[in-house]
Amino acid sequence: MKKIVLAIAAALTVNLAYAQGNTDASSKKNVFATESKKFTLSTVTDWMKDNGVFQNLDVSVTAGTTGIGIDVASRVHENVQLRMGYEYKPRFNKSIYFPVEVGGEPAVAYDENGNRVQTSFDRLSKMLHDLTGFTVEDEVEMVGKPTINNFKFLVDVFPFKNKHWHVTGGFYWGPSQFAYAENSTTAMSSLLAVSMYNQIYQKCVNDDPIIDIDGDGTAQNPGMTIYLNEAYRQRIVNYGRMGFHVGDKKDSGEPYIMEAETESGMVKVRAKSNSFKPYLGFGYGGKLMKSRDDWQVSFDAGMMFWGGTPSLITHDGTNLTKDVENISGKVGTWVDFLGGFKVYPVLSVRFTKTIF
DSSP states (O other), rough: OHHHHHHHHHHHHHHHHHHHHHHOOOOOOOOHHHHHHHHHHHHHHHHHHHHHHOOOOEEEEEETEEEEEEEEEEEEEEEEEEEEEEEOOOOOEEEEEEEETTTESSOOOOTTTTTOOHHHHHHHHHHHHHHSSOOOSSEEEEEEEEEEEEEEEEEOOOOOOOOOOEEEEEEEOOOOOOEEEEEOOOHHHHHHHHHHHHHHHHHHHTTOOOOEEEOSSSSSOEHHHHOOHHHHHHHHHHOEEEEEEEEEEETTTOOEOOOOOTOOOEEEEEOOOOSSEEEEEEEEEEETTEEEEEEEEEEEEEEEEOSSSSSEETTTSBBBTEEEEOOOHHHHHHHHHHHOOOOOEEEEEEEEEOOO
């Protein structure tokens, strides 16, 4: 019995000693780890403070060709500053007009003396007014609006001692669509009448009934099938489809006639570029007021590279800048204007307040 008690006591003593040893080792390890974390964090903080990294904060309001916006900036080196922010282009309307054509013939024509002559459109317009009560105009108004809004991340480098001049590199990022155009509300009646006429035209081409209502064979609901007489049907076929002659297709040389979207009865165009747009520029800045160091004003000029020629895509999927040529009138002027911009010019002014 005595031997058993002594053996149990010896085992307990060994276990307690082992547990105590592990506890002390664990405590030392945790203390070392904690001290290591404190040491590392302190070192980073001290290094940032000694080197002036993120030790100041500037808040700015901007205005320019990319819109109005706000950004924040902080130095990461004596001559280097990081800047990020957001810019939004205020909405405004610009009208563009698409001329109507019938069977490849313009809606408006003049003789050699400058007198207006009757066209197929004039005759069809009267017929459509008699049928539908809507007056079809010889052109459709499109209302264009910018939709530019971007996040920006920029790096300013100040190469001179006075810190007035800076060169800037970085990027803008935002939705690929930067503008759109849709027909105006006043053009809806014309578009509706054009869509109705094209449906009648297609039925005449296919020699389908103009009205085809199924019945159940009873006297109360006998159904109805009505065809146009052959002379009238052929007359409409000879007129051709009605639409908006924009230009000629580059791949085939055939006229590109844009028609209203079947579902909505609307005409739409979307202007698109790359979502990611690198930026390169330069600027100059200084005090806004001689007596205040915490207020500055600066000017920036540069280029936003938006990925080559922007796309102008209609509701039927046609890209006006790449798929269509010989676009005339004001529409052609706008397409040439936008298609000529491989980069977007950036001019802006920035008013800055130093927070700390």
